[in-house]
Amino acid sequence: MAEVAQTKASFSAVCVERCGGICCDPWWGIISYPVVKEGGLENISVFRADVLKGIRARLQRITDAYKTSEAPQRPLFGTPEKYNVIVKDIRATGEVLTINLIAMFAFKCRFLSDDKSCSIHPSITGRDIRPPHCGWLGAPEARQGERGYCRIIDDAGSGDEAAIARAIEAERKASAKSLAEGVASAEEAAQKVVDTIRGWCATNSPNLLPVERPAEPGRNDPCWCGSGSKFKRCHGR
Ligand code: SF4
Ligand code: SF4
Structure with missing residues (x-):
């Protein structure tokens, strides 16, 4: 393993x-x-x-974009294993809510082998038929914030074994946390988003919540307005 950690070229x-x-x-x-x-x-x-329509549209965008470049093309992903849609922030201006969402879908790539290697990696196929994003993964020269940056690869270049182990652990934890917080369907994800926004409105902008109407009284019951008249002769007319 030592030689692996010594050079970024062996990413x-x-x-x-x-x-x-x-x-x-x-x-x-x-x-x-x-x-x-x-x-x-x-x-x-x-x-x-x-919200559900928006989640499904983003999911479709990803599954459409991630295909091999050979003919015929093969998609990398089917149905996600988990949907984790997070409400990043909410703003209320008058009666307008602006909500920023982060939709995360956990896919099982059909080209990931049991040994966790990529079965269509160029080192195996001799050419890169993967979508561009796969080629960016773990770019050895990428700096933090740049496309393809991976902190594990970066630490591997330093040769610091403890730092590599820490980076791997941090990546594992982040992925496991997102998986644990995810739900099994787009419908559940949409419901979670709506519940979060409802809860936010209850605390921050109750005027944006749906008005709860009182149950309508029977026709001969006293009217809810307190007039003393029967409902049918008052607001029930
Ligand atoms: S690098 Fe390979 S295993 Fe990973 S997502 Fe791309 S095609 Fe799938
Ligand atoms: S997280 Fe980094 S080290 Fe791990 S497979 Fe992806 S690019 Fe490679």
């Missing part, structure tokens, strides 16, 4: 021998996007349907 070996393909197992598809809701949460079921 594929670090991926397989040390890391075990954390970034491909599961592979996290992540998209951030805003949702704007006018008129508060008056119609929760319509809002939930909109």
Whole structure:
């Protein structure tokens, strides 16, 4: 292992021998996007349907984009194993809610082998038929914040075994946390988002919550307005 840790050029070996393909197992598809809701949460079921539609659209975008470049193309991903849609922040301006969501989908790549290596890695196929993002993974020269940066690869270049182990542990924990917080379907994810926004409104903007109407009294019951008249002769007319 020592020689693996000494050079960044051996990053594929670090991926397989040390890391075990954390970034491909599961592979996290992540998209951030805003949702704007006018008129508060008056119609929760319509809002939930909109959130669900948005989640499904992002999921479709990822599965459409991640295919091999050969002919015919083969998709990398099927149905996600988990859906983790996070409400990053919420803003209320008058009756307009602006919600920023981060949609994360945990995929099992159909090209990930049992030994956690990539079965269509160029070292095996002799050419790169993977979508571009796969080629960026663990770019040895990428700096933090740049495309393809991986802290494990970066630490492997330093040769510091303890730092590599810490980086692997941190990546594992982050992925496991997101998996544990995820749910099994887009519908559940949408419901979680709606519950979070409802809870936020209850604390921060109760005026945006749906108005709870009192149950309608019977026709001969006293009217709810306190007039003393029967409902049918008062507000029930
Ligand atoms: S790029 Fe980084 S996270 Fe991905 S398999 Fe390699 S070492 Fe692991
Ligand atoms: S094709 Fe290979 S590199 Fe890309 S996600 Fe699948 S296993 Fe990972």
